[in-house]
Structure formats: C-alpha cells, structure tokens
Amino acid sequence: MITVESTEKVLEQAIASYSKMPFETAQLYKKYVLNFPIPQGDAEGGTDLEKLRTQIANESRLRFDLYNGKEGTVSSSEFVKVSGKKQNDYREDANAGFEERLGAYVSSRSKNSVEIDIPAGREAKLNFLFLCDSSNAPVQVVANIGDGSRLSLFEWFGSASDARCASTTLHVINAGSRSNVEINMLHNEGLETGVGALNRVSAGEDSVVRMNGIYNGGKLTRSSTFAEASGRGSNLLVNEIVLGNAEQKFDINTFILNSNQQTKAVLKTGAVLKGKSFCILKGYAKVAEHTNGSYSNVEERGLVLDPDARIQPLPDMSIDCKDVAFASHSASTAPLDKEALFYLMSRGIDETKAKRIFVASFLSKYLADIENDIVKEIAISILLDKLDNDRHTPVPKISMQNLWIVPKKR
Amino acid sequence: MNVMKLEIKDLHVEVEDKEVIKGISLNINEGEFHVLMGPNGSGKTTLSRTIMGHTKMKVTKGDILVDGESILKMPTDKRAKLGLFLLFQSPIEIEGLGLLNFLNTAKASLQGNLPFKEFMEEVKNDAKSLHIKEDIIGRSLNYGFSGGEKKKVEVLQMQVLKPKIAILDEPDSGLDVDAVRVVAENVNDYQQRAKAGLLLITHYSRILNYMKPNFVHVMVDGKIVKEGGRDLADQIEKEGYKF
Numbered sequence: 060m061i062t063v064e065s066t067e068k069v070l071e072q073a074i075a076s077y078s079k080m081p082f083e084t085a086q087l088y089k090k091y092v093l094n095f096p097i098p099q100g101d102a103e104g105g106t107d108l109e110k111l112r113t114q115i116a117n118e119s120r121l122r123f124d125l126y127n128g129k130e131g132t133v134s135s136s137e138f139v140k141v142s143g144k145k146q147n148d149y150r151e152d153a154n155a156g157f158e159e160r161l162g163a164y165v166s167s168r169s170k171n172s173v174e175i176d177i178p179a180g181r182e183a184k185l186n187f188l189f190l191c192d193s194s195n196a197p198v199q200v201v202a203n204i205g206d207g208s209r210l211s212l213f214e215w216f217g218s219a220s221d222a223r224c225a226s227t228t229l230h231v232i233n234a235g236s237r238s239n240v241e242i243n244m245l246h247n248e249g250l251e252t253g254v255g256a257l258n259r260v261s262a263g264e265d266s267v268v269r270m271n272g273i274y275n276g277g278k279l280t281r282s283s284t285f286a287e288a289s290g291r292g293s294n295l296l297v298n299e300i301v302l303g304n305a306e307q308k309f310d311i312n313t314f315i316l317n318s319n320q321q322t323k324a325v326l327k328t329g330a331v332l333k334g335k336s337f338c339i340l341k342g343y344a345k346v347a348e349h350t351n352g353s354y355s356n357v358e359e360r361g362l363v364l365d366p367d368a369r370i371q372p373l374p375d376m377s378i379d380c381k382d383v384a385f386a387s388h389s390a391s392t393a394p395l396d397k398e399a400l401f402y403l404m405s406r407g408i409d410e411t412k413a414k415r416i417f418v419a420s421f422l423s424k425y426l427a428d429i430e431n432d433i434v435k436e437i438a439i440s441i442l443l444d445k446l447d448n449d450r451h452t453p454v455p456k457i458s459m460q461n462l463w464i465v466p467k468k469r
Numbered sequence: 470m471n472v473m474k475l476e477i478k479d480l481h482v483e484v485e486d487k488e489v490i491k492g493i494s495l496n497i498n499e500g501e502f503h504v505l506m507g508p509n510g511s512g513k514t515t516l517s518r519t520i521m522g523h524t525k526m527k528v529t530k531g532d533i534l535v536d537g538e539s540i541l542k543m544p545t546d547k548r549a550k551l552g553l554f555l556l557f558q559s560p561i562e563i564e565g566l567g568l569l570n571f572l573n574t575a576k577a578s579l580q581g582n583l584p585f586k587e588f589m590e591e592v593k594n595d596a597k598s599l600h601i602k603e604d605i606i607g608r609s610l611n612y613g614f615s616g617g618e619k620k621k622v623e624v625l626q627m628q629v630l631k632p633k634i635a636i637l638d639e640p641d642s643g644l645d646v647d648a649v650r651v652v653a654e655n656v657n658d659y660q661q662r663a664k665a666g667l668l669l670i671t672h673y674s675r676i677l678n679y680m681k682p683n684f685v686h687v688m689v690d691g692k693i694v695k696e697g698g699r700d701l702a703d704q705i706e707k708e709g710y711k712f
C-alpha cells in the first residue's frame with residue numbers, strides 16, 4: 060500500500076526530476092516556448108459541472124469510477140483512494156523552471172490526491188472524469204501498478220465552453236515488472252481553458268506500457284511528459300494526437316528515456332492543424348549508457364490543413380550507448396496530399412469526403428494504438444466531430460459507427 | 470440499351486507549362502477493347518490522368534466527351550460517377566485508411582449503400598479470384614503492399630466499382646508470370662461480364678497473350694502514330710517503336 064507520506068515524496072521527486080528535462084536545459088528548445096500562465100486565484104465561468112458530467116456520462120455510456128462534482132472528488136473503485144490534502148501556500152519561485160513551478164502549483168493547490176494501487180497479479184479497468192471549473196482545482200494522480208498486473212485507465216479532462224480556468228494535472232505512474240498498462244488521457248477542455256499537464260511514467264522490467272495522449276481541447280496546452288523505460292526489457296510507447304483549430308496553441312514536450320538494457324521506447328506524435336492553430340512538438344529521446352540492445356524512436360508528423368496553421372516539430376536525440384539495436388528520430392509536415400485526393404476522387408468520392416477520409420486516415424495511424432475500444436470510439440467521434448464541423452464541443456455525439464475506420468496494423 | 474461513348478477530340482494537354490499531349494483523337498465505346506502502347510514519357514499516363522480530370526493536366530485545345538457532352542469542367546468524382554475508372558500505374562499508399570472502408574465508401578458513393586454482408590461477400594469473391602491474400606483486405610490501402618499486390622488491388626477495385634469504361638495504366642508492370650495471367654483473366658472476365666470498354670496501357674504484348682483486344686494504338690511524343698489490330702503489338706515487341 061502507498062501512504063499519504065510516500066505519495067507526497069513520490070510527487071516531490073517527480074517534480075524535481077523535471078529540472079533535468081531537456082526542455083529546461085536545451086538551447087534548441089528554449090527558443091520555442093509557449094508561456095502557460097500559472098493561475099493565481101479563482102477563474103470565471105464553467106459553473107454547471109453537474110450538467111456537463113451527466114451529459115458526458117450519458118453520451119459516452121461510461122460509468123466513471125471517479126469524478127469530481129459538488130461532493131468533491133468521488134471514487135467507487137476498490138483500487139482508488141482519494142485522500143483529502145490540505146491546501147498549502149503556493150509561492151512562485153522565479154528561479155525554478157516551468158515544470159517545477161507548475162508541479163509545485165498543482166501539488167500545493169490540489170484539494171485531492173488520487174491514488175491508484177493495483178496489487179500484484181490483479182486487473183483493473185478504470186474510467187475517470189476530471190472537470191475543471193472556476194476553482195482551478197488541480198488534479199494529481201499517483202498510480203502504482205503491481206507486478207504482473209494489468210491496468211487500462213481512461214481519463215477524460217473536460218470543462219465547459221465558457222470556463223476560463225486552468226486544467227492542471229500531475230501524474231506519476233509506476234508500472235511494475237511484467238505489468239501491462241494503458242493510460243489514455245483525453246484532453247477535451249473548452250476553448251477558454253488553459254491546459255497544463257505533467258506526466259511522469261516509468262516502466263518496470265518486461266512491462267508493456269502505452270500512454271496515449273489526445274489533445275483536442277484547450278486554449279493553450281502545455282504538456283510535459285517524462286517517460287522512462289527503466290526496467291530491463293520494458294516496452295514503452297508514448298502515442299500523441301493533437302487536433303487544433305481556430306486559435307488553439309499547443310506546446311507538447313515529451314522526453315523518452317531508455318535507462319536499461321533491451322528496452323524499447325517509442326514516441327509517436329501526429330498533429331493535425333486547422334485555422335490559425337499552432338503547435339510545437341518537442342520530442343526528445345535519450346538512450347542512456349550501458350543500455351545494450353535498446354530501441355528508441357521519435358517520430359513527429361504534422362498535417363497542416365489551412366494556410367495560417369503552423370507546426371514546429373523539433374525531434375532530438377542523444378545516444379550515450381554504443382550498442383543500441385535501433386535509434387532514430389524524424390519529423391515531417393505536409394499539407395493535404397493532392398495525389399491522394401485525386402486517387403480517392405477517381406473512385407467516386409467527392410472532394411469534401413475525400414479530404415475527411417485523408418485526415419481521418421492520418422489520425423487512424425495513432426488511434427490504432429489504443430487498445431481500449433470504447434476509448435478509441437470516443438476519441439474518433441470527438442476528433443471527427445471537430446473536423447467535420449470546425450468547432451469544438453465539450454460533449455459531441457459519440458458513435459460506434461466510426462470504430463471500423465481504423466484498419467488493422469501491419 | 471445505350472452504350473457509353475468516350476470521345477477524345479484533338480486533345481492538347483500541358484503539364485507544368487510543357488505540352489505533353491499534342492493532338493490526340495480516340496473513341497472508346499462501352500464493350501470495346503483498346504490497347505495503347507508507346508515509349509516511356511510519350512504521354513500515356515498524362516492522357517489517362519487528363520481523362521480522369523487531374524487538375525495539374527491543363528487542356529489547352531480539343532475536348533473530351535462522354536455521350537456527346539464535354540466533361541472537361543467536371544470534377545474527378547463526377548467522372549467516376551459517369552462510369553469512368555482509372556487503374557493507376559502507381560497506386561497511392563494511404564496509411565491508416567482501411568482498404569475495406571475505402572472500397573465501401575467508394576462503392577456507396579457510386580451505387581448507393583449496399584448491405585455490408587453483401588459487400589463483403591463480393592469483395593471476398595473478387596479477391597479470391599485475383600489470388601489476393603486474405604489479410605491484405607484488412608490492411609491500410611496499398612500501404613506496404615508489394616508492386617504486384619497493388620496492381621491486383623487496383624483490379625479488385627475495378628471489379629467492385631463496376632465502371633463502364635476503364636482505363637488500365639500498366640496493370641501488368643511489376644507482375645510475375647502467374648500474376649499477369651491472373652490479372653488478364655480477371656480483366657477479361659470483367660470486360661465480358663460487364664460489357665465494359667477498356668483502354669489498356671502496356672509496354673508488353675505478354676499480357677495480350679491472354680486477351681483479345683479489338684484495337685491497338687501507338688503513341689509517340691504525345692501523338693498517335695499508328696493504329697492497327699493485335700499483330701501491331703507483337704510487331705512492336707519485336708522491333709520497337711520504329712515508325
């Protein structure tokens with residue numbers, strides 16, 4: 060079992076580890092930063108959380124094992140504990156890096172600390188709903204997944220369209236040896252909400268860990284993920300989807316680290332940008348010394364659909380081991396492929412539909428990695444709704460009809 | 470019954486400000502089997518893409534008509550709806566687009582929705598007769614397919630989408646001996662069943678050993694320089710394009 064004290068320590072360490080992240084130190088990255096204002100005091104709007112919660116639950120047909128509402132944060136799962144935590148004073152330390160400051164903020168202001176504890180050899184499927192309102196209450200989640208356990212976690216982050224608040228989260232996830240873990244984080248906050256996310260993931264020996272991040276909502280999103288294939292033979296995939304329109308801005312920082320032998324760490328990011336949206340992708344891979352037989356890959360792909368949309372992919376890599384199995388990083392961005400559209404149209408598909416198919420196919424490459432079918436269904440519906448209608452909705456129509464658009468993986 | 474007529478009249482086409490098609494006239498009726506041969510770069514693919522309405526191909530003179538009406542202003546998907554089909558020399562790979570999903574969408578656009586079971590049955594039967602491996606149809610469109618698999622999947626699309634006039638741009642290139650036969654038999658079969666018109670573009674008479682074309686046209690430098698029957702193809706195979 061984890062205790063409140065040990066949780067605090069875990070969080071502290073996680074926050075401190077961000078000071079070593081390349082995003083704080085590398086010159087390349089310093090030029091491209093979106094400033095995320097750490098909130099001071101309460102915000103406005105987004106007051107009717109109960110209504111939003113009911114709508115999301117009805118439309119997704121999901122029973123949420125944890126949600127926040129009038130009664131505070133409520134959990135109904137035997138694996139989840141919500142411990143009240145008193146609100147510390149948050150003092151802005153101007154010398155600390157952004158991640159540390161955000162981490163300290165989340166940690167001190169959060170009213171509840173969520174602990175997931177899956178004992179060895181157990182299996183859990185958990186759905187969480189985190190709605191953000193004017194109180195700006197941050198979320199912190201610490202998950203310990205026991206040896207040989209399975210966890211499929213889905214987190215839906217939302218807020219009302221008019222909520223001028225900050226949705227800030229801190230995750231620390233430890234996957235035990237031989238565990239199989241899928242974490243799905245769907246950011247679908249309203250377009251007036253700021254999104255600040257810190258994720259710390261570590262994969263134990265021979266574990267399989269997938270972290271799927273879907274960034275669809277938010278006015279300005281700044282996420283920093285530090286994912287470590289720490290146990291020998293661990294297999295780690297960070298899979299990110301960004302869909303921006305209007306004036307949305309994203310600064311997605313992801314650091315994958317191979318710190319043991321025979322490990323596999325992969326970062327795949329796909330961003331589709333419309334309108335005047337803007338996205339910075341900082342994907343950094345490090346293969347530590349003495350990690351023979353490691354596999355590391357960073358792949359950033361952008362699809363830019365409108366002339367004023369912009370993307371800045373900055374993949375980078377540092378290989379400190381002489382005997383890696385594979386190490387590569389790449390980036391590409393492109394507009395809609397005219398030849399592909401011609402091909403689709405030559406089969407009788409009209410231009411609008413052909414464009415939609417093309418973009419959906421691009422997204423499918425990333426959606427295909429989501430194992431949880433219900434999450435996949437929700438994600439496709441939300442993304443297609445935004446593409447088709449060129450607007451963001453807190454609760455779009457969710458339909459199983461779209462599920463089969465994701466082809467089998469080769 | 471009305472047969473569909475495709476007429477190409479004194480067609481001139483520019484690509485990137487360069488004239489590639491320099492006055493071509495050709496009539497293809499539903500039910501007829503035409504072959505078009507010509508050296509690399511003579512403009513065969515350009516002609517086929519122009520017929521299908523690729524926006525990069527600029528028609529500077531002449532016309533393309535279907536049943537007497539010009540289709541030059543028609544977008545590509547409308548041309549497909551008239552019953553035209555193009556088998557691509559280099560099919561496009563679209564990772565993430567399931568072949569089945571794509572075919573189903575295309576078929577629904579052309580012929581309205583079909584019950585999914587019926588559609589699946591049809592696709593499976595056609596795939597079988599083309600010796601396409603089962604797992605191919607569950608995968609992304611052309612993505613990572615071998616050259617031969619791509620060509621077979623193009624023929625599969627023709628069979629499922631049922632065009633009235635199909636332009637087949639080198640369906641035999643990149644195919645092994647057995648595959649050429651399988652493709653030829655399937656194309657023959659489709660042509661006879663659907664009474665379709667065909668314009669088959671090829672470099673080799675090999676595929677024609679299994680087929681019975683009515684006309685052979687030879688194109689050099691954007692112009693048709695010779696026309697004849699089946700034997701013209703053999704002559705070219707032996708002697709090259711010396712006219």
Ligand SMILES: Nc1ncnc2c1ncn2[C@@H]1O[C@H](COP(=O)(O)OP(=O)(O)OP(=O)(O)O)[C@@H](O)[C@H]1O
Nearest residue numbers: 484485489507508509510511512513514515516525
């Ligand atoms: N998109 C394009 N941009 C520039 N030039 C082009 C383009 N498409 C075709 N061309 C040029 O037009 C000419 C004809 O090309 P086309 O592909 O039609 O020949 P082809 O007869 O199909 O040759 P092959 O037998 O090799 O397939 C060539 O000189 C080619 O370089």
Ligand SMILES: [Mg+2]
Nearest residue numbers: 513514515558
């Ligand atoms: Mg050609």
